Amino acid sequence: MDWLTIFGNTASSLISPATLGYALAAIGLAVHFGFAGLLNMGIAAYMAIGAYGYAISILTFGLPWWAGVLIAMACSVLFSLVLGIPTLRLRGDYLAIVTIAAAEIVRLLFLSTTFDEYTGSADGLSGYHASFRESNPLPEGTYGFGPWEYTANGWWVRIVGILLVALALLIVWAIMRSPWGRVLRGIREDEDAVRSLGKNVFSYKMQALILGGVFGSLGGIVYALPSSVNPGVYVTSLTFFVWTALLLGGAATIFGPVLGAVLYWVVQTLLSNILPALVTAGILPFMSTSQAQTLRFILVGVALMLLVIFRPQGILGNKKELTFVK
Amino acid sequence: MSSDAATPAATSAPVPRQKSTGLHKGDIRPGVEKVDPIVIADGVTRTFGGLTAVDVDHLEIPRNAITALIGPNGAGKTTLFNLLTGFDKPDKGSWTFEGRSLSGIPAFKVSQRGQVRTFQLTKSLGLLTVLENMKLGAKHQRGESFWAGLFPFLWRKQEEEFEAKALELLARFKLDTKKDDFAASLSGGQRKLLEMARALMSDPTLVMLDEPMAGVNPALTQSLLEHILDLKDQGMTVLFVEHDMHMVRHIADWVVVMAEGKVVAEGPPDSVMKDPAVIDAYLGAHQDVDLGVVTGRIAGEVPSEAAEALAADIEQEQAADAAAFENRKAGE
Ligand SMILES: Nc1ncnc2c1ncn2[C@@H]1O[C@H](COP(=O)(O)OP(=O)(O)OP(=O)(O)O)[C@@H](O)[C@H]1O
Ligand SMILES: [Mg+2]
Numbered sequence: 001m002d003w004l005t006i007f008g009n010t011a012s013s014l015i016s017p018a019t020l021g022y023a024l025a026a027i028g029l030a031v032h033f034g035f036a037g038l039l040n041m042g043i044a045a046y047m048a049i050g051a052y053g054y055a056i057s058i059l060t061f062g063l064p065w066w067a068g069v070l071i072a073m074a075c076s077v078l079f080s081l082v083l084g085i086p087t088l089r090l091r092g093d094y095l096a097i098v099t100i101a102a103a104e105i106v107r108l109l110f111l112s113t114t115f116d117e118y119t120g121s122a123d124g125l126s127g128y129h130a131s132f133r134e135s136n137p138l139p140e141g142t143y144g145f146g147p148w149e150y151t152a153n154g155w156w157v158r159i160v161g162i163l164l165v166a167l168a169l170l171i172v173w174a175i176m177r178s179p180w181g182r183v184l185r186g187i188r189e190d191e192d193a194v195r196s197l198g199k200n201v202f203s204y205k206m207q208a209l210i211l212g213g214v215f216g217s218l219g220g221i222v223y224a225l226p227s228s229v230n231p232g233v234y235v236t237s238l239t240f241f242v243w244t245a246l247l248l249g250g251a252a253t254i255f256g257p258v259l260g261a262v263l264y265w266v267v268q269t270l271l272s273n274i275l276p277a278l279v280t281a282g283i284l285p286f287m288s289t290s291q292a293q294t295l296r297f298i299l300v301g302v303a304l305m306l307l308v309i310f311r312p313q314g315i316l317g318n319k320k321e322l323t324f325v326k
Numbered sequence: 327m328s329s330d331a332a333t334p335a336a337t338s339a340p341v342p343r344q345k346s347t348g349l350h351k352g353d354i355r356p357g358v359e360k361v362d363p364i365v366i367a368d369g370v371t372r373t374f375g376g377l378t379a380v381d382v383d384h385l386e387i388p389r390n391a392i393t394a395l396i397g398p399n400g401a402g403k404t405t406l407f408n409l410l411t412g413f414d415k416p417d418k419g420s421w422t423f424e425g426r427s428l429s430g431i432p433a434f435k436v437s438q439r440g441q442v443r444t445f446q447l448t449k450s451l452g453l454l455t456v457l458e459n460m461k462l463g464a465k466h467q468r469g470e471s472f473w474a475g476l477f478p479f480l481w482r483k484q485e486e487e488f489e490a491k492a493l494e495l496l497a498r499f500k501l502d503t504k505k506d507d508f509a510a511s512l513s514g515g516q517r518k519l520l521e522m523a524r525a526l527m528s529d530p531t532l533v534m535l536d537e538p539m540a541g542v543n544p545a546l547t548q549s550l551l552e553h554i555l556d557l558k559d560q561g562m563t564v565l566f567v568e569h570d571m572h573m574v575r576h577i578a579d580w581v582v583v584m585a586e587g588k589v590v591a592e593g594p595p596d597s598v599m600k601d602p603a604v605i606d607a608y609l610g611a612h613q614d615v616d617l618g619v620v621t622g623r624i625a626g627e628v629p630s631e632a633a634e635a636l637a638a639d640i641e642q643e644q645a646a647d648a649a650a651f652e653n654r655k656a657g658e
Contacts, residue, residue: 171476174475174476174478175472175475175476177478178469178470178474178475178476178478178481179461179467179468179469179470179475179481179485180469180470180471180472180474180475181475182454182458182461182462183462183470185451185453185454185458186451186454186458186459186462188453189451189452189453189454190449190450190451192413192433192445192449193445193449193450193451193521194451194462195413195432195433195434195437196411196413196433196434196437196442196443196444196445196449196525197434197437197442197462197463197524197525197527197528198434198435198437198438198442198465198528199434199462199470200432200434201434207472211472252453
């Protein structure tokens with residue numbers, strides 16, 4: 001077994017674009033669920049809107065990459081409004097059902113051949129990197145050390161991703177300690193109480209949906225930034241993976257989503273490298289290498305169940321809060 | 327009542343205050359006009375399926391007075407509260423608050439206009455600390471808009487003012503030692519207190535309390551009654567639902583009695599409680615006055631001796647209150 005490669009890949013996943021994309025999406029979900037109590041089961045749709053919004057702006061409309069980012073964010077705001085106006089008055093669990101359905105609708109719209117010209121339907125989109133790479137301030141070459149050695153473009157993606165994660169963290173940290181965040185957390189606990197204190201609950205929930213949605217769309221962009229937009233990514237299981245990352249780190253915490261996303265990808269990468277290697281080495285004789293790949297998702301599912309049962313507040317969550325979980 | 331005055335009150339003697347009188351115009355009857363009404367409701371009905379929970383023809387709540395809303399379980403008191411505060415929509419009817427129509431106005435706007443309520447089933451915000459609960463109650467917070475919230479220098483000063491005010495209120499309600507605890511860790515009675523204190527953070531004009539004293543211990547009830555009386559002194563109007571006849575008699579200037587959704591009687595507490603219909607429908611003929619517990623209800627005629635006993639009791643209590651009031655006046 002090639003331990004060096006296994007650990008190299010695992011270490012590399014610490015700052016991979018996928019990890020950063022998940023971290024952003026999980027931060028968005030933390031705003032939705034952890035702070036506002038909105039059970040959004042459609043975070044994959046926000047990521048899809050981010051990725052497609054970005055790629056289509058560049059490929060179809062020939063805009064520079066930063067304009068693509070802005071347009072993707074605007075699209076996510078629009079999606080929040082469309083999703084939120086009819087549903088935010090619903091009770092929490094109904095919202096979950098509606099968001100999961102809305103996410104499927106979004107995915108199928110992107111997949112449908114009707115808009116093939118813009119979305120590439122089943123093929124997805126690629127080849128939108130020129131503008132982003134042009135703006136790379138790093139000179140050509142390879143940088144870094146050990147497992148973290150990437151090309152200039154590889155670094156540029158990671159730098160942008162890390163900056164976006166940092167910015168999102170800063171915003172969430174700042175806003176959640178403000179009176180605005182207090183109202184939001186109040187709504188999570190009891191909407192009617194907050195209403196009786198004169199706060200426009202619907203407006204706050206909408207603002208939270210928009211804020212978290214923007215982070216979700218940025219997550220989708222970062223995820224798609226280095227390679228391509230693949231419609232197979234934005235399936236319901238993506239939503240569950242992001243939820244796993246969120247719950248792992250702690251839903252109502254600032255750094256939890258990032259820690260959760262990193263852990264999720266580190267473990268995923270480790271398993272996806274180590275399980276086939278174990279099979280090849282004859283240590284897991286009862287399965288094939290492709291079965292080993294499936295096994296890691298089973299293990300992730302088991303881990304999520306154990307987590308929710310034994311540490312529902314997540315790794316960074318406050319244990320004191322747990323005493324009062326209804 | 328007499329026992330009450332003797333026991334826990336040793337520390338904070340309840341000083342009876344002069345009741346507001348002359349609140350109504352003309353003969354006292356259900357729906358009587360008030361000299362200076364703050365809330366006027368007309369033809370408000372609310373049905374749940376076949377059940378008419380509220381059917382109020384006309385009701386006026388007097389300004390700067392303490393009005394008690396009493397009535398048997400299921401009389402529609404809470405439903406009326408919900409309607410007046412925009413938490414529920416009536417089948418028909420209209421009502422005004424300070425001369426402006428409130429029908430169809432959402433709950434949060436009702437509260438912003440100064441009509442703030444508490445809930446019968448307490449709604450404390452469990453995973454917010456007691457102090458955060460309090461600060462949430464304050465109105466016109468700059469930091470509650472998203473963009474301003476990002477920049478603490480815009481709201482920090484105001485926040486400090488709210489904090490000072492919150493601490494003062496918490497001290498009054500004996501919750502100051504709990505300020506950094508999660509509200510979920512409070513006892514049931516403490517949550518009632520917190521909810522009431524939180525409602526006061528917004529300096530309301532009309533405070534609507536749904537069973538504020540349920541589950542609050544007698545000594546604290548005494549001091550809370552004082553606070554409610556203080557609210558009146560500060561110019562607020564109080565409307566409260568309460569089953570404790572003690573409290574009603576002690577602080578209410580006006581009593582409205584509901585039964586089966588209708589206002590069946592109203593008037594100053596002493597006269598309303600002598601009303602045979604009220605005794606029959608609500609108080610119970612053999613009411614143990616001192617405990618404020620309805621012990622039984624006899625169908626048909628109210629036995630006159632029971633009513634007389636009650637009336638005598640009320641008079642005795644009133645005399646005691648009046649004497650104490652005179653004493654205090656003399657002392658000043
Ligand atoms: N949401 C609802 N759906 C159906 N019926 C309701 C609803 N809310 C109240 N009711 C009915 O309306 C009637 C009045 O209820 P309400 O809660 O107003 O009584 P109340 O006077 O506050 O009683 P209590 O003193 O026990 O608090 C009751 O018969 C109740 O069953
Ligand atoms: Mg009630």
